[in-house]
Structure formats: structure tokens, C-alpha cells
Amino acid sequence: xxxLPLPKLFTLLPHYRANDLWADLTAGxxxxxxxxxxxxxxxxxSGTSPLNGVWTAVIAGVIYGLLGGSRVLVAGPASAFIPLxxxxxxxxxxSALLAATWFAGLILLLLGLFRLGNLVxxxxxxxxxxxxxxxxxxxxxxxxxxFLGLALAVPPSGLVGKLRALYDALPTLQPASAALGFGSLxxxxxxxxxxxxxxxxxxxxxPLVTLVAGTAIVWWxxxxxxxxxxxxxxxxxxxxxxxxxxxxxxQFTQLLPAALAIAVLGATESLVTARFAxxxxxxxxxxxxxxxxxxxxNLLTPMVGGLPATxxxxxxxxxxxxxxxxxxxxxxxxxxxxxxxxLFAPAATHVPLPTLATNVMVTAYNMGSxxxxxxxxxxxxxxxxxxxxxxxxxxxxxxxxxxxxxxxxLLTSFSFIHRMTRLSAIHPIDLTHHRAAQALRDSTAxxxxxxxxxxxxxxxxxxxxxxxxxxxxTWPQWVLLDLHQMIAIDDAxxxxxxxxxxxxxxxxxxxxxxxxxxxxxxxxxxxGFLAELGAHAEYPTxxxxxxxLRNEQEAKTAAPIQ
Numbered sequence: 122x123x124x125l126p127l128p129k130l131f132t133l134l135p136h137y138r139a140n141d142l143w144a145d146l147t148a149g150x151x152x153x154x155x156x157x158x159x160x161x162x163x164x165x166x167s168g169t170s171p172l173n174g175v176w177t178a179v180i181a182g183v184i185y186g187l188l189g190g191s192r193v194l195v196a197g198p199a200s201a202f203i204p205l206x207x208x209x210x211x212x213x214x215x216s217a218l219l220a221a222t223w224f225a226g227l228i229l230l231l232l233g234l235f236r237l238g239n240l241v242x243x244x245x246x247x248x249x250x251x252x253x254x255x256x257x258x259x260x261x262x263x264x265x266x267x268f269l270g271l272a273l274a275v276p277p278s279g280l281v282g283k284l285r286a287l288y289d290a291l292p293t294l295q296p297a298s299a300a301l302g303f304g305s306l307x308x309x310x311x312x313x314x315x316x317x318x319x320x321x322x323x324x325x326x327x328p329l330v331t332l333v334a335g336t337a338i339v340w341w342x343x344x345x346x347x348x349x350x351x352x353x354x355x356x357x358x359x360x361x362x363x364x365x366x367x368x369x370x371x372q373f374t375q376l377l378p379a380a381l382a383i384a385v386l387g388a389t390e391s392l393v394t395a396r397f398a399x400x401x402x403x404x405x406x407x408x409x410x411x412x413x414x415x416x417x418x419n420l421l422t423p424m425v426g427g428l429p430a431t432x433x434x435x436x437x438x439x440x441x442x443x444x445x446x447x448x449x450x451x452x453x454x455x456x457x458x459x460x461x462x463x464l465f466a467p468a469a470t471h472v473p474l475p476t477l478a479t480n481v482m483v484t485a486y487n488m489g490s491x492x493x494x495x496x497x498x499x500x501x502x503x504x505x506x507x508x509x510x511x512x513x514x515x516x517x518x519x520x521x522x523x524x525x526x527x528x529x530x531l532l533t534s535f536s537f538i539h540r541m542t543r544l545s546a547i548h549p550i551d552l553t554h555h556r557a558a559q560a561l562r563d564s565t566a567x568x569x570x571x572x573x574x575x576x577x578x579x580x581x582x583x584x585x586x587x588x589x590x591x592x593x594x595t596w597p598q599w600v601l602l603d604l605h606q607m608i609a610i611d612d613a614x615x616x617x618x619x620x621x622x623x624x625x626x627x628x629x630x631x632x633x634x635x636x637x638x639x640x641x642x643x644x645x646x647x648x649g650f651l652a653e654l655g656a657h658a659e660y661p662t663x664x665x666x667x668x669x670l671r672n673e674q675e676a677k678t679a680a681p682i683q
Contacts, residue, residue: 128188128410130448141446148443149453152436155326156182156197156454157461159435159484161349161469162477163198164428166263168210169218170353171469174198175462176361177422181430182455184418186448190410191395193402193445195436195454196418198428200485201390202383204259206428209379217376219366219423224380226423229388230416238408244389247502247509248529250490255517255525260485262287267478270298270347280518297344302475305335309483326439328480335476336468349477350470358466361425383419385526387431391415394432401441435484505536538582545577547586550603550663557667569597570670572635572663576606579614579641587617596630601666605636615648622654634659635666 156178164174178197185196209218232238262283266273272293273286312327339346349356395406411432418430440450462469492498494514499507513529550572552558558570573590577583602618622632637645637659645651651659657673660666 128414128448129190129192129407130187133192133447137447137449142449144444144446145450146453148440148445149450150457151326151443152195152440152445152450152454153457153461154329155439156195156433156436157458158328158332158472158477158480159433160198160458161472162481162484163200163203165267165349165353165474165477166200166203166260166481167198167206167428169206169215169428170426171349172356172361172462173426173428175458176425177427177430178458179455180422180425180427181418182451182458184421184430185414185432186450186452186455188410188414188417189448189451190407190414191398191432192404192406192447193398193437193440193450194391194395194406194411194432194448195440195451196391196415196430197433197436199387199390199431199433200260200481200488201253201256201386202429202431203263203481204256205379205382205386207263209376213372213376213379215426216367217372217379218428219426220368220372221376221379221383222419222427222429223366223368223423224376225383225387225429226416226419226421228380228384228416229412229419232384232388233409233411233413233416236409238388238392238410238412244530245509245533247506248513248526248533249389249393250493251510251513251529252517252525254489254491254494255514257485257489258518259283261482264478264482264485266290267347267474268298268302268482270295270302270475279520295345298346298473298475301335301338301344301346301473302479304338305331305476305479306483308334309479328484331480332472332476335473335479336471339473340471344473347474348470349472349474352474354470356462356466356469358463363424366423382526383429387415387419387429388412390434391432394434394437397434398437398441401438434488505532505540509533509536541578541580542582542586545575545579545583545586547573547575547590550574550601552667555663555667557664557671570599570601570667571597572601572603574603574606578609578611579604579607579617580609580611581613584613584617587621590621591624593624596625596628598629599631599633599670600625601633601635601663603635603663604641605638605662607638607641610641610644615644615650618645619650619653622650632658633666633670635663636661 157175160174160178161171162174164171164177167174174197181196181198185194189196206218209221213221232240258280262280265271265287270293271287271290273290309327309331312322312330316322316327338344339348391411392406392408395408395411398404399406415431422428422430436454440454443450494510499510502510509529509532512532513525516525516528552570552572558572602621618632625632632654634645634651634654642651642659657669660669
């Protein structure tokens with residue numbers, strides 16, 4: 122564990138200007154106005170109270186602003202968490218979600234402290250794309266219930282179960298809810314299109330405009346539509362009390378996989394968002410500092426009943442579009458959310474659920490990378506990329522999030538191992554016309570030598586390529602193994618060389634290594650194999666090895682008989 126660098130905020134403050142402050146203030150207020158309805162909608166979709174999402178946005182926004190490793194990333198609850206959190210709440214209850222979030226925060230904190238952020242970034246794009254697109258489909262399906270006002274208690278897991286439950290519930294459709302849902306969708310998409318034509322309208326985020334318009338229609342028209350108040354009761358403006366999450370240790374083994382899933386998903390979402398932000402503003406985030414801030418945030422949000430927090434793609438994109446310069450915009454965003462909920466908490470009870478569902482569905486759709494799944498673009502990628510992406514997507518939609526990620530990573534690992542094995546090969550070297558080999562043959566009548574060249578990494582996946590050598594019943598006096606093209610070796614490769622050496626020695630032969638590179642030489646020396654071979658068992662080139670063997674043979678021949 123090494124010392125973390127300074128958070129991004131403190132590296133930028135010495136160069137902060139008045140123009141930067143104005144840009145951060147305007148961007149932060151705009152993002153805060155956007156984050157309020159989204160955080161409430163994400164919390165409801167996750168099976169918890171809307172205030173849980175609000176306090177998550179406030180706490181995470183402050184922590185990320187102070188400790189984060191990205192310049193303009195905005196943190197809060199994210200739509201990618203919805204299927205996972207809903208499953209935890211449905212199976213174990215809200216208190217278990219708080220405990221799982223706290224455990225996930227501890228895991229993320231350790232990942233940051235031990236500087237393992239780059240490992241999370243190694244998750245391939247094929248897995249991330251299939252996973253995120255699958256989550257988007259699940260989120261959209263879970264919001265159809267409130268969008269149409271269906272009488273459906275808890276949608277079952279799995280795509281088939283969800284579709285069947287929605288079909289069976291269609292007779293309970295409420296016309297007022299459906300009309301408001303489609304009207305909110307039309308306004309949201311229409312306002313987004315207007316933003317492209319009139320840039321000044323971006324100061325009023327489309328989700329906020331849709332939320333205010335839908336609330337006003339339901340309030341003034343007294344429409345029979347489910348609202349936050351009708352489902353969750355009154356929304357209070359009082360600040361939450363800090364309490365430690367209650368950990369039921371009897372459920373620890375059951376919650377640990379959920380905590381790991383939250384940590385991996387949150388870390389992936391946050392670092393992908395940070396990478397997106399880097400590309401937009403030409404900057405470079407620190408992944409370890411980012412995970413450290415995320416860990417602290419997720420240790421604190423359960424204390425106010427909050428949800429898991431991560432870098433949020435939608436608010437971050439809005440933050441960049443509004444001209445944010447530093448993490449101060451994230452702090453302003455958190456304070457804006459706090460101010461709005463304290464000031465307008467009573468009005469929040471009138472927010473209609475169909476409008477919130479619309480915001481969640483559109484956010485989920487925008488979260489997906491649908492263009493990458495179009496067959497015209499998909500066919501340009503290698504077969505292993507296509508298969509991994511599609512299998513991860515289908516498993517996410519049909520089964521569970523954790524299964525999809527695990528299988529996707531396994532497929533990627535197997536594909537990588539297969540590609541690496543194709544890069545490795547062992548071939549015999551023809552020494553017939555080699556001058557040094559001829560000199561060795563001239564120096565002895567009974568001596569014989571064979572040489573082999575190995576290229577690529579020597580790891581567990583390559584071991585079967587040595588089967589033909591290991592099956593040999595006879596060996597020459599000397600076996601030369603040219604390894605100057607061997608770029609790396611692992612424990613299985615070391616064990617293979619040790620086995621080969623033992624077999625050659627049993628038949629009276631001797632193994633010589635040629636041209637060891639730095640990493641293989643260190644690994645073989647550390648294992649003791651080089652010491653076991655002896656001081657004259659490794660040479661820089663094939664010619665030097667052959668001449669050394671000739672000199673060795675001549676010395677034996679010339680030695681007097683005792």
C-alpha cells in the first residue's frame with residue numbers, strides 16, 4: 122500500500138480563477154436540478170424511498186467533490202444499480218441493502234488504498250457493453266408497471282417472467298397513467314431535441330422540465346394517478362439522522378456476493394464515466410483516488426439510509442456540457458439538491474410516478490451503447506468480441522447481473538488464453554549446416570546435439586505443446602533450448618522446464634538454455650532452477666553455446682586419466 126496522490130480539487134485550487142468559479146456555479150446548479158428527479162426515480166425503482174436517493178446524491182456529491190480523482194465527474198445513485206438493488210431489497214429487505222452497501226464501500230476503499238484501480242479498468246469493453254445494455258433493458262421493463270399504471274406487486278426475475286407478468290396485468294391499465302406516461306415521454310424527447318437547436322435551453326434539464334410539467338398537470342387536473350405521496354407518504358424536509366447500518370452476521374455469507382457485485386459494478390461504472398469525462402475535456406483521472414472517494418462515499422451513505430453511489434454518466438455529461446471546470450461544480454450540485462429538497466419537499470409528494478418512470482426509462486436507454494450492437498458495426502469485430510458481448514447481454518436480460526458478469530469475464534479469459542497459446546510455438550532448429558555445430562561434431566565421435574526454438578509466453582496454456590518432447594524415449598547428449606523469443610514465463614512454465622530437465626538427465630543428457638530475457642531469467646533464478654542447472658547451463662546465443670560445448674568436450678578428452 123502506497124500513499125495516494127492529492128485529490129483533484131486540491132491540485133486545481135492554486136490555479137483557480139473567477140471565471141472558473143462562475144462556470145462551476147452555473148454547471149453545478151444545472152446538474153443539481155437534473156439530479157434531484159433522477160435520484161428520486163432511481164431510489165423508487167430500486168424498491169426504496171425517494172429520499173434515500175436524494176441523500177445519496179448529497180453525500181456522494183460532497184465526498185466526490187472533496188476527495189475524487191476526476192475533474193468534472195458527478196457522483197450519486199446510478200440507474201445501473203437498479204436491478205441489483207431491487208433484487209437485494211426483495212430478497213433480504215432494506216436493512217440488508219444498507220449493510221451490503223457498507224461492505225461494498227469497505228471493499229472499494231481497500232481497492233483504492235492498495236492502488237488496484239487499474240485492475241478494474243482491465244474489464245474488456247465487450248463485457249461492459251453487453252452488461253450495460255442488458256441492464257438498460259431490465260430497467261425499462263421494470264418501469265413499464267408505473268408508466269402504464271398496472272396493478273402489479275413485484276415483477277418476477279428473468280425476462281420471460283417479467284414479460285408474462287406485464288401481459289397478465291394489462292387489463293389493469295389505467296388510462297390516465299398511460300396518457301401521462303406517453304405525454305411525459307413526448308415532452309422529454311421533444312425538449313431534448315429543442316436543446317440541440319437552442320443551446321440556452323440546456324440550463325433547464327429536460328427531466329426537470331418533464332417532472333414539473335407532469336406534477337402540475339396531476340395537481341391541477343386532479344388526475345387519478347399514483348404519486349410519491351400516495352405510495353410513500355409525505356416527504357419531509359428534515360435532515361436525516363446518522364445511524365450505523367445494522368449488520369446481521371447470520372446473513373453475512375449471503376450478503377457478501379451482493380456487496381462484491383455492488384463494488385465491482387460501482388467501480389466499473391465510475392471508472393468508465395471518468396474515462397468518458399477525460400475524453401471530453403482532455404484530462405486524465407486517477408483511478409485509485411476515484412475508488413478511494415467512492416469507498417468513503419459508500420461507507421457514509423448507508424448511515425443516512427442511502428443507496429450505493431458511483432460516478433453517474435448522465436449528470437457528468439450535463440456537467441461537461443454546461444462548462445464545469447473543477448470538482449467544485451460537484452459540490453455545488455450536492456448543495457443544490459439539498460436546497461431543493463429542503464425548500465420544495467412538500468411539493469414532491471405530488472410528483473406522479475408515470476413521469477418519474479419516463480425519466481428512468483429514457484435515462485436507461487441513453488445509458489446503453491446500442492450502436493455497438495448493430496449488426497453492421499458488430500460484424501467488424503472479431504468473433505470472440507461478438508460472442509462475449511452478445512452472451513453477456515443475453516445472460517443479463519434472461520438471468521442475473523452477477524451471472525452475466527462472471528460468465529462474460531470467463532469467456533474473455535478463455536479467449537485471451539486461446540489467443541496467447543496461438544502466439545507460442547516450439548520448433549526444432551536445423552544444425553546441419555551450422556558452423557559451430559559442425560565444430561562440435563568434429564570434436565567428438567559419440568557426442569550428439571539437438572536444438573529447439575521456443576517463441577511467445579511460456580505459461581500453463583502452452584504446456585500441451587511440449588507433449589511430443591515429453592513422450593520421447595531417447596535423448597541426445599545435449600539439448601539446447603533457444604529462448605530468446607520467450608517473452609514471459611509463469612509457474613507452470615518453470616515446472617515444465619524442470620520436468621524436461623529431469624527427463625533428459627535420466628537418459629544421460631544435459632539441458633542448456635539460450636538467450637534468456639529479463640523476466641524469464643528472474644523467474645527461473647528465483648525458483649532455483651538456474652542454480653540446479655549449474656553455472657554453465659545458460660548462454661547468450663546459440664553459437665556461443667555450441668562452441669562452449671565443444672571446448673567442454675575437448676577439455677574432457679584432453680584430461681589425463683588418473
